[in-house]
Amino acid sequence: MRRRVVVTGIGMINPMGHDAQAVWSGLKEGKSGVAKTTLFDASGFPTKISAEVKDWDVTKVGEPLEKWAKRGRHTRFAIGAAKQAMQDSGVIDSIIDPTRFGVYMGSGEGNQDFMTFSKMMSAALEDGDYDAAKFIAKGIELLDPAKELEQEPNMPAAHLAALFNAQGPNLNCLTACAASSQACGEATEIIRRGDADVMLAGGTHSMIHPLGVTGFNLLTAMSESNDEPTKASRPFDRLRNGFVLGEGSAMIVLEELEAAKKRGATIYGEVAGYGSTADAYRVTDIPPDGHGGISAMRMAISDAGLNPSDIQYVNAHGTSTTVNDKVETKACKDVFGENAHKVPVSSTKSMMGHLIAAGGVTELIVCLLAIRDSVLPPTINYENPDPDCDLDYVPNVAREATVQHALNNSFGFGGQNVTLCLRRFE
Structure with a gap:
């Protein structure tokens, strides 16, 4: 019999706040984390806005600054979210066989040392033509090997394993916007088949x-509505013109159900179904018929032993790009059929932006x-109905609603599609 997998701990750091409760409160209130970009001078870029994590560092989760100073910004976010999730779950205080405890991440690229790279290029071009030997020599002089190692996408997973003595399966996937959903789905499968009992998963x-x-500007994928940052991300709205880039991390603790019950863990819910497909189409475009997303949604529902009529809420990929929102709407109609207009579908990217691998x-x-x-977060900035996007997007205001089963869609560049089905745990 396949083992059941539940979530017993959560942690988040993103533009809406520094922990899950702060983020959730902001989402329910319909707040926006989008503002003028401050992490670098974006004045010369078509997009001058983003959803940044503000005023956070690792000391807020009890870690010394110097220990993580050379680690990537994304690694520091992961440390914070993971420590929250582990503390929340209580599993850190229980007896765990470290060889049965693993980590699965959906993590992006690491440090981007633009200053050093600029100095290397200047040295290489000082006589006019590009001189590779001078480029390499300047790099050997200036580059910090510890920082260079942090460019590897697997580094956050490695650091988390060392931090929590997780000696079991340790993996990272980088499937663009689907990465962390895929990590959670694959971590669930590891526990289901008995290769681990606890997995720290996320992105x-x-x-x-x-x-x-x-x-992203070259791909014309991002909004250029710089004058009204909080209005820029507007999924499913007729005037949508691209996504807003965000950042952050979120982590969950996944456990085998009986072990979680035995230790009296608080259970947030069950990962009941997992669907993963590829469009096998164009790497930057969604197929107009939405076949990949449709298959992922149906696969997740089937894996959970459910029918489409059992789903009461969908958290959409909902990027605020013209094609994505139109095709995802079509996918929902294909999956839910005559009930499609009765299933609430909202996009929280309208508030926190697109966190890419962490989304x-x-x-x-x-x-x-x-x-x-029993609260559905809204899709804010939904002001101008689009005839191609005519579902119930929970416009602008959160709504009370009983939800037994929910779907979470993540559709990434490259055509990777992941849908997860979450079930209320009774």
Whole structure:
């Protein structure tokens, strides 16, 4: 018999706040974490706004600054969210076989040392033509090997394993916007099949830097509504013009159900279903028929042993891009059929921006809190109806509603699609 997997701890650091309760309160109130970019001078970029994490450092979770000074910004976020989740779960105080405790992350790239790279390029071009030998020589002189190692996407998972003595499976996936949902889904499968009893799973990312913003601006994927930052992210609205880049981390503790019950853990909910598919289409475009997303949603519902009529809420990928929102709406209609207009679908990216690799797990936690508190977070900035997006998007104001089962959609660049089905635990 397949083992059941539940969530017993949560932790979040993102533009809406420094812990799960602060984030959840802001979402229910319909607040926005979007503002003018301050992490670098974005005045010369088409997009001058973002959703940054403000006024946070590792001392807020009891870690010394010097220990993490050379680690990536995203790693420091992950340390904070993971310590919250582990403390929240209480598993850190129980007897765990360390070889049965693993980590699965959806983590992005690490440090971006633009100043050192600029000095290396200046040295290489000082005589006019590019001189590779001078570039390398300047790099050997200036680069810090500890910082260079932190560029590897697996570093947050490695640091978390060492921090919590997690000697079991240790993995990282980087499937763009689907990464942390995939990490949680795969971590669930590891416990289901008996290869671990506890998994710390989640994601972390920070792309609010010149390289990240340049790339997304070249793809014309980001909003350029710089004059009204809090209005820029407007999923499903007719005037939507791109997503807002955010940053942060979210982590969950996953446990085998019987072990969690035995130690008296607080259970947020069950990861009941997991669906993962590929569009096999274009890396930056969604197929107009939405077949990948449709398959992922159906797979998650089936994996949970449910029917589409059993779903009471969908936390949408809902990026605020023209094509994504239109196709995701179509996917929901295909999956839910005649009930599609009765299923509330909201996008919390309207408030916190798109956290890229960390987005999926953040929204998974939102689903769990919606189930727990019987409250659906709104899609803010929904002001101009779009005939192509005509579902119930919980516009602008949170809503009380009983939710037994919720879906969380994460559809990433490259065509990776992940849907997770969350169940209320009775």
